[in-house]
Every structure is written in structure tokens, then in C-alpha cells.
Amino acid sequence: MEYSRYMNSGIQSVSPSGIRKFFDIANEMQDVISLSIGEPDFQTPWHIRDEGIRSLEKGKTWYSPNRGFSDLLKEISGYYQRRFGITYSPSTQTLVTVGGSEAIDLCFRVMIERGDEVIIPEPSFVCYEPLTVMAGGNPVIINTKNEDNFRLRADDLRAAITDKTKLLVLPFPNNPTGAIMEKHDLEEIAKVCIEKDVFVLSDEIYSELTYGGRDHVSIASIDGMYERTIVINGFSKSYAMTGWRLGYALGPAEIIAQMTKLHQYGIMSAPTTAQYAAIEALKNGDRDVDRMRGEYDMRRRLVVDSFNDMGLSCFEPLGAFYVFPCIKSTGLSSDEFCTRLIMEKHVAVVPGTAFGECGEGFVRVSYSYSLRHLKIALQRIREFIEELKNGD
């Protein structure tokens, strides 16, 4: 049968994620050492898992309310107040979703009208562009640059805005670059958004993973932005809870209400067991977050130092768990670099181009691995670079 005739052409036109290719190669190889995974290597802290288990023992196996359990909504609201100084009503401005990804999708589908432009800084996580397209919007890409430490510049934003611009995606701390936006950067962005009447989707999923004493700042805390920002966050990265699939959205009640409607019809409610575990995470998980952040920080320093030492210049990433070294000095494209690295040294990293065309000349290296694993991988990469230099 000609199946394509039966399926939505817009959906079919969206291409699958480019990270996969290297993973498929890696899968077929023995002895591959990967630095390509984008999730914590830590297991969910035991006391959090235990609360999930306990809820099952007590027979808590039913749906939760559409928005999420009220205890969890209160904890989320309290957490944003305590950590980032922003107040959201648990009952009208908070929605628990199946991971941050669902919340992003809901936000796009609620806000975008056909033909609306959505500004997406790249390199960034692979979902924003396809989800925008599938919601009927037109993605407008801003390339962030190495020399700006991959931060979004207000003048670049201003230049990208047209009368069709509806939404700016603000993906910081950033996957894949590790870039963050500090308060003064956000103030500049806020000015433009307010002046040009642009809404912001602030994806803060890595908000607990910032380093060098620079705490995450949410753009929603900047004057005039609270009412024009949807904040997306979740439990995956901060509490090492990727598999539990739990995220949330915070924002103006009117928009959260529409997102809740979509969520209600399409998903019904987020996983019950995960919600019980998440309540425990927010109540008693601060120490775990600190411990994991400390571990990541040591790895980050080691990896950045090693790349610079190898001659692959690497700006200091202050967030998430990725470094984004520049590989232009090797004369190889990102794709060639990654292909040869995996074929010759059996080390898997992801080409920067998987996160946008402007990722050309860079690779994403995840340091969500044990120090021992990182040491072995870095040694192999070092050998690879030496051999390239010697023209082998």
C-alpha cells in the first residue's frame, strides 16, 4: 500500500533526529566507549525510589487528577519560590506533565497559530524545531556563537523578530553547549521581548546544574517577564529521574488552563507512582542535588581541561553536563570527526550539527559518566588527535 497517502504530510516531512546515526554504529561495535548519552548516570536517589515503591505497596495505582496531585503542585510551587523567587499558584498556574518534553509540546500547540514564527536559538535540543513545525509554526533560527560563549545576544534576537513572531524559546542551561544565561544577559533579552511583545518559553530542565557559583536565573523573575513566560522544568536531570517521565509547566493561568485541556484529552494525567516519588524529591532531595552537582563539576573541569590540553579549544560551559569543544583545527567536519573517532578509536560523541547547522565544527561530549570511564575515553580521543596531527 502507498502508506504515505494515508498519513499527514506535515508530520512525514519532519526528519528524525540526527543523533541516532552514531548510536546505531556504536551499537554494532564491541568495546565502544560512549560519551554521547544525555541523561544522568546516577540512579534516582534511594529515598525517592522508596517513596515510589511505598506508594505501590499502599495500592496507589489510580489516575491522578489531570493537573497532578495537589501535594506535588504545592511542592513545585514552593520550590520555584524558594529557589528562584517566583510565585506560582499551585491550583491555577502549575501543570504536571509527562516529562518536560510534553510541556514543551503543549505550550507550542496552545500558543502557535498557523504561520506564527517561533525563534529558536541553536545549537539546542533537537525537539524545538520539529515540534514547532508540527504545531503549524515557522521556526526562525538564531545561531549562537562560540565567541559569545553560546549565549543569546539581544541584538541577534531583535534582528530575528518580525511582525509574525509569537514566541522565543530560551533553552538555558543549554544542551548541547553547556552555555548559561546570567541575569544581565536575560535583562537585555527581556527588554526586547517586552518592547516587541514576544512571549518566552523558558526550558529550565537543567536549572539545578550550573557551576562556578552561578545559580540559575529564570527569565520569569525579570521585571515584566512573569506575565509573558511559560517556564518548563522537570525531575529528569536534577534528581536523576529520567525514566519516571515527570515534568511541569508554570505560567499565566489562562495559558496553563489551555495546556491542561490538551493534556487532559491527550494524556489524562502524569504517572501516579512518579508523582509520589517526586513529592519526596522536592521535600528531601536538596542534598542529593548538591552531591550530584559536585560530581558533575569535577568531571566538567577534567574534561574541559583535557580538551584544551589536546588542542581542541573548549569554552568553559557553566551548565548542564556537556562540553562543546571546537574541532575545526583538525580540518575535519563534525560528521567526519565523529565517524572517524568511532571507527578508529571506538569512542562515540555527537556531531554539533545534530543540534543545528551552526553546530558545524563542534562536537557534543557528555560528561554524565564516571571519572574512570571519562579518563579512558579522553585518553582515546587524545590518541586520535595525535594521530591526526601526525597524518596517520
Next chain:
Amino acid sequence: MDKLLQLLSKNSQFTTGEIAAMLGEPEDYIKAQIKEYENQGIIKGYQAVVNWEGIEDSFVEAMIELKVTPKKETGFDEMAKMCMAFEEVESVYLMAGAYDFALIVRGETMQDIGMFIAKKLSTIDGVISTGTHFIMRRYKDRGMNIFDEDNQADERSLIL
């Protein structure tokens, strides 16, 4: 806790350059600090964590509970010193609880350990009683899983 000591107690094979990078300190400072800890006797030595199970001509170990009468002037220290002096004894811990000392004792066979306890340990003046527990298998040692390699495989999958 001291980050340098924490790192070294987990893995002493990092180079001083790597440690310096991880802790954001100059390498010279790290080198000096390690020397200092060694001189002060804070760092006592560097050992490998071995999984002996696959090794032939291996040994057996037992955990021995010891009840003793503390001496008036020296308390438990003198007894501890006497226990430490035996080469069969790997570790000596003073305990709070049902008994006073826990010893880890190593021998070629169970028989060896039995003889050691009967002849050398229980005859020490002041030892009231002993209790012996043979160690059958090590699952985790000094924070390392030394039992099932499978459990340590990376089960994460790339999803996007």
C-alpha cells in the same frame, strides 16, 4: 570533607594534573598537599581493591568479635596493640555494642584461623570471649562493587 582526600580515597590513580583540573587548583599546590598529608600520616598508603575470588592459592578471612576487660590505666589501647601485632590480623576496630573489638583475620585455611584464635588470641590476658564469623564472599568492598560486573553495565539508551 576534604575534596582531595575524598578523591584519592576513591581512586588513587589520578595524576596530580588531573586532580588539579578537577578541583580547580594549581598542580603544584596539589602535589604539596599530598606530600603534606603523607608526611602527617593522614594518607597512610595506596592499595588496590582486589577481587580475590578468581585467584588461586587465595586465603580465607574471618570477622572476630572480642570481649575483653579494659585495663585500668591504658583502657582498650593496650589490648588493641596486642591484637595489631599479629600478622594474621588485617584490621582492628573498637566497637560500641555487644562486644568490644572487631578483628579481620586472614589465614590460608579455616583451620589456620581456628588455631590462631585458640592458641594466640583467646589466650591473651584480659580476653573474655571470642566469636568467629567466616567471610564467605565479598560483594562490595571499600565502596566498590566487586561482585556482579553485569550490574555495572551502562543500561542507558540514546533516545533522541
